[in-house]
Amino acid sequence: MQNDSVIIANKLTKKFGHFTAVDAITFDVRKGEIFGFLGANGAGKTTAIKMMCGLSRPTAGEATVAGFDVNTQPNEIKKHIGYMSQHFSLYQDMTIRENIRFYGGIYGLRGKVIKQRREELIAELGIEEYANRRVEELPLGWKQKLAFSIAIIHEPEIVFLDEPTSGVDPITRRQFWNMIYEAAERGITVFVTTHYLEEAEYCNRVSIMVDGQLRDLDTPKALMDKYHKKNMNDVFVQLASTSTRTE
């Protein structure tokens, strides 16, 4: 394991009763990389993310995120990460400006900084005309882009994105990935799960989870070579079809 790893997981495990949702996964994520976290529905991706974000307590194993222990320092971790869940999590009954100010505020940013970032962000997204309208009035694609911008408003070291592009049209998805690239260029490590396998090819490295276990981890190209497939979709199908879990 390298020193510039921002996430190091070692046999991280979560059990719910007799069911092992995440089964001793071991991996590391390097600083500044875009790390794809793939797996079929129910493979345990969200549970694994929640453990790393300090939302869920691991049953066994350990992990450090941004240098802090998930078992003992969840609150320290929370200061250094951003998180965008698969449920849309902005306040629909508040305006875009209010949402940005609120999340900036609870991450402890100063009023001036919030104001400046807020206006920059609104300009970048090109949503000036919506800025004082309620979030519920925004089209879904824009909501997702806004949610991502807010998730990194405090310039975290790592941002966790749990299926950020589900239900979004291809053009918006493309724009969304441009935002991810920009964030990565600024040095924010991106940890992303997705169902769209062509998106997996945009990642620096990809891991594939099957039945709670990490089946493989490498660059998309190396994985395609290894399994003699032309695209990530076929790699995924081959690995995921070994699943014995029923949904």
Added chain:
Amino acid sequence: MRILKYLLRKEFQQILRDRGMLPIIFVVPVFQLVILTYAADFELKNIKYVIVDRDRSQESERLLARFNSSKNFHNMGERTDFKDGMEALDRNQATLLVRIPNGFSRDLQKEKNATIMLDVNSIDGQAASLSYTYASEIIRKFNDEIAMEWNGLPQKASFPVEVKTRYWFNPEMEYKNLMVPGILAMLVTMVGMFLSSMNVVREKEIGTIEQINVTPVSKIAFLTGKLTPFWILSIFELSFGLVIGKLLFDIPLSGSLGLLYGFTAVYLLVILGLGLLISTMADTQQQAMFLSWFFMVIFILMSGLFTPIENMPVWAQKLTLLNPIAYIVKVIRAVLLKGSTFADIKNDFIVMAGFAVVILSMAVYNYKKRA
């Protein structure tokens, strides 16, 4: 502290923006205050009674005339015998059966002592005892009158001790003075409890709580942000109710309003804390609603608001020591009607502060940022 400012701003924005909710918070209580105050009238008018008069004397008729002219009683006519009279009670045609036995006037004149029988339908115990009290009052006056005629003065011999009652603190026995403060306490409680119990669970339902939980916001800051707006709103609600109570029912404001607000402020921490505790326990707004109702119904019925705590069995009286609503009902009545001072309600203050510490700690403990 700086973070709390943002939390508070967000909660206020959401509350004030909810166009459906604000009117409910202020219109519904007015209705409740007005309707309940008029409806919860403990004075009984027109108690229906039937008569079985086996004596048919001048005296018996004079006694019955007294019943007839009382505004508390309504004559449902005469029945031939006891069985007939009881049937009237059975069929709910009457609440009271007045039986005057044969020889009533003879005994009265000869023995200076006669008996009449009152049979009361006691399904509603409170109404029964009131009927009995009113009837006794009529009979006592009849006694005095007879004695006066025969002896020229009230017959002291048969009433060696005469009881005269003066009604303190509520001299006109104005039930409104008793009910308005109590109902006010109940309203403030209901608004605070329901709003706070639905709140955190609502964020659970729409999923925003997860986004909060992944931030470094502390549990105490988050719950303080939730509690404060409802606390202010409930205090406002109390003021609103007091103004209406004063304007519509002219309730007395004998004691210090500052003291009343001080106690209510502490009391609200308990109620809102309980609401937040429920909210952290429940997974859906439905569950939260059900739990709140459960507590509200028990607390209100055992608060002494509608039925005096002194009427309850001893174990139930002891239970009311744990009921915050019982304290606020007692204190609000004491301060408004009796003009109680801080020294009088100091113990209630201490108990309430203790409740607040326990409940709020439980709410903070029970709110888990991490599953």
